[in-house]
Structure formats: structure tokens, C-alpha cells
Amino acid sequence: MVHKVAGWFKGYLLIRVTGYGSRRFVNLCRNHGIELWLIRYDDSEDMLYCRIFLKDFYKLRPIARKCKVWAVVKERSGFPFVIEMMRRRLSFFVGVAVFIFLLMFLSSRIWGISIEGQSVHTRESLLKYLDSHNVYGGMAVKDVECSTIREELRHSFDDISWVSVELRGSRILIKLKEAQLVQENKEEETPASLVAEDAGTVISIVTSRGTANVRAGDKVKKNKVLISGVDKITGDGDELVRKRRVRAEGKVVVESVKKYEDELLERYSKKEYTGRKKYLYNIIVSGTNVFFYNPLNNLETYKKCDIIREGGQIFKDLSQRFPVYFWRQCFAEVKNTEANYTDDEAKEFLNERFKYYLEEQEQSGYKIIDARLFVEKAGGRYIAHSDVKVQKEQAVYRTLGKKRA
Numbered sequence: 001m002v003h004k005v006a007g008w009f010k011g012y013l014l015i016r017v018t019g020y021g022s023r024r025f026v027n028l029c030r031n032h033g034i035e036l037w038l039i040r041y042d043d044s045e046d047m048l049y050c051r052i053f054l055k056d057f058y059k060l061r062p063i064a065r066k067c068k069v070w071a072v073v074k075e076r077s078g079f080p081f082v083i084e085m086m087r088r089r090l091s092f093f094v095g096v097a098v099f100i101f102l103l104m105f106l107s108s109r110i111w112g113i114s115i116e117g118q119s120v121h122t123r124e125s126l127l128k129y130l131d132s133h134n135v136y137g138g139m140a141v142k143d144v145e146c147s148t149i150r151e152e153l154r155h156s157f158d159d160i161s162w163v164s165v166e167l168r169g170s171r172i173l174i175k176l177k178e179a180q181l182v183q184e185n186k187e188e189e190t191p192a193s194l195v196a197e198d199a200g201t202v203i204s205i206v207t208s209r210g211t212a213n214v215r216a217g218d219k220v221k222k223n224k225v226l227i228s229g230v231d232k233i234t235g236d237g238d239e240l241v242r243k244r245r246v247r248a249e250g251k252v253v254v255e256s257v258k259k260y261e262d263e264l265l266e267r268y269s270k271k272e273y274t275g276r277k278k279y280l281y282n283i284i285v286s287g288t289n290v291f292f293y294n295p296l297n298n299l300e301t302y303k304k305c306d307i308i309r310e311g312g313q314i315f316k317d318l319s320q321r322f323p324v325y326f327w328r329q330c331f332a333e334v335k336n337t338e339a340n341y342t343d344d345e346a347k348e349f350l351n352e353r354f355k356y357y358l359e360e361q362e363q364s365g366y367k368i369i370d371a372r373l374f375v376e377k378a379g380g381r382y383i384a385h386s387d388v389k390v391q392k393e394q395a396v397y398r399t400l401g402k403k404r405a
Helices: 002-010 022-031 060-067 079-088 090-107 123-132 146-156 343-363
Strands: 012-018 036-042 047-053 070-077 112-116 160-168 171-178 192-195 200-209 225-228 230-234 240-245 249-265 267-285 288-293 305-314 324-340 367-370 374-378 381-393 396-399
Touching: 002 079, 012 022, 022 036, 022 047, 022 060, 060 070, 079 090, 112 123, 123 146, 146 160, 146 171, 192 249, 200 225, 225 249, 249 343, 267 305, 343 367, 343 374, 343 381
Parallel strands: 112 171
Antiparallel strands: 012 047, 012 070, 036 047, 160 171, 192 225, 192 396, 200 249, 230 240, 249 381, 267 288, 267 324, 305 324, 367 381, 374 381
């Protein structure tokens, strides 16, 4: 055991001794204070095997010459040889050390804040609030106090009824529920009449409050009063007792026709890419811009070019303290040539614009009943037109004047 421990730190060798004077070699080594251990003689090979300290190996030459034997190193073991191996592979071991250091450092920091359950408050506003209270991406894990974060959120936001804060590895997971605060509106509603938003035909009408001025099937003009905000109260015999001003309520659906027109020139300027490109890289760190590009690729030789920008913010969870952006801009040279639309290309192009128009109408609350597009060619242009039949539940009000009963 002593030889294993001391020999490893000092360094030892397994040597093979050949020659007829191997026994004399062992005796002379001991007489000169050279320690050998685990001595083994192999009769079949007529060789002697033993272990020796590294510092003693260099003393064997005169003894081996006197005994006419040869000592050959078979194995090297111990700390000095480990150091030598590390010196030869210094870059590898430095990389391992750097990796372990980075692993320990990164695992000790917060690299993400996850927020779930919010609807009224945006994620950005909550992250900004947490940052003002020293809770941010990049902070030390040991500084995270989940109970403190939970209490601060509940006391700072009255509409947050429940909060859960949990630390999972290098992320903070926040779950919350928002209470719907009901505010009583003590002010009376402003008296108003429901009017027609577009000219058309009344499809259906259901009155909840107020006086209906039209019936289903009636044609109305724009701004025509559909349900009046003057509610008539009658007594026995349909005798008018009094009038009161209210905010009209009801469901009125009006069908109308919208005129759609569009045109497209037959001849147009066609854009083509030449294949020449120049890339510009932009890094923004805390408002500081750094640009990288190839100065040999001269952009000034491009007459016209399209700019295509890609990228965005890096590490969004660290944006409050460490905003970093990376953008790659591609300048692609283009040239314009004159060309003519074919009939099919023109119809397809006009149909795409017509579909976009219908989508806008649907987003505005209109229900498309009938929409057929007609395309005609005349005078070097394509003309598109359509009578779009739509229906919409009316929701435009006009406030009653003070003198109106």
C-alpha cells in the first residue's frame, strides 16, 4: 500500500531486465539503496520484472553495465506522467475546465421567466414590473425568493386573485389568475336612436327598448332611424300617456349592395433578381450598433436593390437588463423589364385583391351573401367590378338632442 500511494505521487516504472546477471543486478540495486518491489522472474522467457521509482531509474545505467543486463521500460505510472500527458494535451484539458466552469456558472443563473394565465396584463408589463423589483433573467438562483415575488405581485395588482411562483432549474415559472373587477356604472345611459349604417332593405327587426320606425321588408336610406330612442308609454285605449327618452335596443339586420370596382394596366414593370447580393450584419447591444460587412463587395455598383431584413432580439427573457439584437440585411440587386399580363394572370391578380376586399368587409362585421367578380379588358387595361350583397346587424347610434321628446 505504501508503494502504491508514494509511488503514484513520485512516479514509478515497470521494467523488464534481460541477461544472465539479473540476480546480481537485484543485489547491487539494494546495495546502492535503489528500491525494487514486486519482483517477478519469468523462467520461460528468462526475464526479470520489477517496479522502480522514476528518480531511481536514471541510476541503473552503471549497475546494468557491470551486470551485463538490459533494463527496458514496459509501463509508466504516477502523477508526473499524468502532468506530462496533460501538458501535451493542454488545449483539451483547458477546454474541459472551461466547459465545467461555464456549466457551473450557467446553472447558477436564471435564464428564463415564464408567465402563464395573464389576459389583462401583458407579459412585457409584468416582466418590466419584476425587473424593477430586481427579478430578471440573468440573476443568481440563490437570490430568488419565490414567496417574496408572490406577495409583491398580489399586493401590487388588485386584479390578480391568485399567484404561484416556482423555481424550476434555471427558470422561474409564474402562474396567475386575474379577477374580473365589476364596476357599477351609476350614470344613466345616454338616450340615442339606432340608425342605418348603409342604405338597403330591412331583413329582420326585433325591438327590446324604444320605438320601431321600420318593418321587415322596408327600404331605408343611410342614417335612417330604425329604432327611435323615444319610448311611447300608452294607457287604456292606446292613449299616449307620456314619452321617455331611452337608449334604443334591438336587433336589426339590413341587407345592402356594395359597388366594387378595380382596374389593372395590361403593361407593367416586371422585377427580376440578377443574383448579385451583399450581406450586412448588425448587432445592437444596449443601443450600441456594430456593423459587419465585406468592403470588397461594393454596394454602390447596384442601381436598384431590394433590402431583405432578417433577425430580431436574442435571449428575449434577458431583454429587460441585457437587450441584444441581431439583424442580417440582404441587398439583392434587381432590374426592371417591361412585360404584359396574360388574361389568366390578370384575372388571378384581380381575384386576389377582390378576396382581400371581402376579408376586410367580413372583419368589419358584414356577412357576404353574394359576391361574383366580372373582369373585362378595354383600352389596354383590365376592369373588374362586382355588386357585393351583404348583410349586417346595425350598431350605429345617434344621440338624441335635448329638445327632442
